[in-house]
Amino acid sequence: MAARRSRITPEREAELHGAVLDLLREVGYEALTMDAVAARTKSSKATLYRQWGSKPELVAKALRCTQPVSLREIDTGSLRTDFARMVECSDDAQMAKDTALMRGLAHAVHESPELHKALRDLLVDPEINGLQTMLQRAVDRGEIRPDCPALDFVPHMLIGAFIALPLIEDRPVDRNFLGHFIDAVVFPALGV
Amino acid sequence: MAARRSRITPEREAELHGAVLDLLREVGYEALTMDAVAARTKSSKATLYRQWGSKPELVAKALRCTQPVSLREIDTGSLRTDFARMVECSDDAQMAKDTALMRGLAHAVHESPELHKALRDLLVDPEINGLQTMLQRAVDRGEIRPDCPALDFVPHMLIGAFIALPLIEDRPVDRNFLGHFIDAVVFPALGV
Numbered sequence: 147m148a149a150r151r152s153r154i155t156p157e158r159e160a161e162l163h164g165a166v167l168d169l170l171r172e173v174g175y176e177a178l179t180m181d182a183v184a185a186r187t188k189s190s191k192a193t194l195y196r197q198w199g200s201k202p203e204l205v206a207k208a209l210r211c212t213q214p215v216s217l218r219e220i221d222t223g224s225l226r227t228d229f230a231r232m233v234e235c236s237d238d239a240q241m242a243k244d245t246a247l248m249r250g251l252a253h254a255v256h257e258s259p260e261l262h263k264a265l266r267d268l269l270v271d272p273e274i275n276g277l278q279t280m281l282q283r284a285v286d287r288g289e290i291r292p293d294c295p296a297l298d299f300v301p302h303m304l305i306g307a308f309i310a311l312p313l314i315e316d317r318p319v320d321r322n323f324l325g326h327f328i329d330a331v332v333f334p335a336l337g338v
Numbered sequence: 339m340a341a342r343r344s345r346i347t348p349e350r351e352a353e354l355h356g357a358v359l360d361l362l363r364e365v366g367y368e369a370l371t372m373d374a375v376a377a378r379t380k381s382s383k384a385t386l387y388r389q390w391g392s393k394p395e396l397v398a399k400a401l402r403c404t405q406p407v408s409l410r411e412i413d414t415g416s417l418r419t420d421f422a423r424m425v426e427c428s429d430d431a432q433m434a435k436d437t438a439l440m441r442g443l444a445h446a447v448h449e450s451p452e453l454h455k456a457l458r459d460l461l462v463d464p465e466i467n468g469l470q471t472m473l474q475r476a477v478d479r480g481e482i483r484p485d486c487p488a489l490d491f492v493p494h495m496l497i498g499a500f501i502a503l504p505l506i507e508d509r510p511v512d513r514n515f516l517g518h519f520i521d522a523v524v525f526p527a528l529g530v
Contacts, residue, residue, distance in 0.1 A: 253445040274506070295522035299499075301506050303523060306498020307491075309505075314466070314493050330487035331495060335523045 154197060162187050163208035170205065171247060175254035175261065178205070202264035205251075210269055212244060217276030225284035225338055229328050238320040245308070245318035274301045281336075289338055296335035303332055346389060354379050355400035362397065363439060367446035367453065370397070394456035397443075402461055404436060409468030417476035417530055421520050430512040437500070437510035466493045473528075481530055488527035495524055 165187045184191045198204035215235040357379045376383045390396035407427040
């Protein structure tokens with residue numbers, strides 16, 4: 147199957163995604179309309195639907211663009227340096243903004259199965275798969291024992307830390323916390 | 339200071355808390371009114387305010403009553419059996435109900451600083467303190483090294499797992515998951 151040619155430039159796409167995230171922060175998911183996105187970005191609704199399919203997909207793709215790097219792209223030769231690279235690519239200001247955004251979306255997800263599915267398919271599953279690939283390479287290199295029971299729980303540790311820290315300590319995750327958490331919890335649990 | 343005599347029986351208190359949680363599940367925190375609680379429980383609003391102080395405190399205290407056991411009460415002589423007792427006291431059906439309830443409240447918490455404070459003071463902080471006491475006893479008994487870096491992150495691991503599992507696997511935490519997570523992640527991170 148031939149890939150459909152994208153009709154807009156990457157710059158225009160980034161601009162559109164930025165406008166969607168701005169609107170999302172201003173009015174929340176429920177109140178966000180394709181009309182408002184079209185008006186804000188001076189584009190037609192037909193273009194929006196053709197390019198992104200639907201509001202949930204548009205939001206999920208816009209969120210994906212806030213990620214500085216995908217875990218799929220990291221392959222430095224050892225698990226320690228892979229995780230160090232992940233931390234290094236993180237941006238404190240961006241993580242704080244994302245925490246606020248995801249908090250607003252957490253409610254919307256339970257009202258909209260379509261948004262839940264779009265976030266899972268476009269955002270969560272690809273990153274979890276990227277993480278599993280990274281871990282499998284570490285197993286193949288002999289850095290982690292193949293029967294290490296913590297292998298199944300790495301997404302729970304990382305995603306859990308992101309959500310638990312604001313609840314427990316009233317602050318978003320930053321690179322410093324992420325680095326300490328990985329050193330203190332993830333590596334010892336994996337026996338690395 | 340003498341403790342103020344409670345004017346209602348423990349049975350009546352449990353009945354009131356149950357009615358508050360029922361209403362909370364039915365209408366959500368924002369729409370919950372003291373009038374509705376008074377009507378549902380056939381009590382006067384004056385009694386509700388005298389006994390519980392405010393809507394956020396009433397909700398926090400009602401939620402506290404759903405906990406089968408407080409971590410403060412667990413002291414079996416070793417960390418392994420303390421955690422085993424914690425898992426043993428958990429109730430799968432109750433945890434599933436709590437997950438749905440807390441999901442609804444997560445949104446309300448960010449709209450109401452009073453609810454946030456009541457949940458923190460009456461629910462979260464006492465359990466985190468109970469957990470820290472449990473861990474300190476294990477350090478004193480020589481089961482955990484006093485400089486173990488994971489000691490600071492046990493609440494993040496446990497609370498994180500509770501929140502991350504429904505997001506990642508679309509299911510609430512149950513005893514089986516909790517037991518495996520503790521064995522695979524918490525004990526190895528603590529070097530136990």
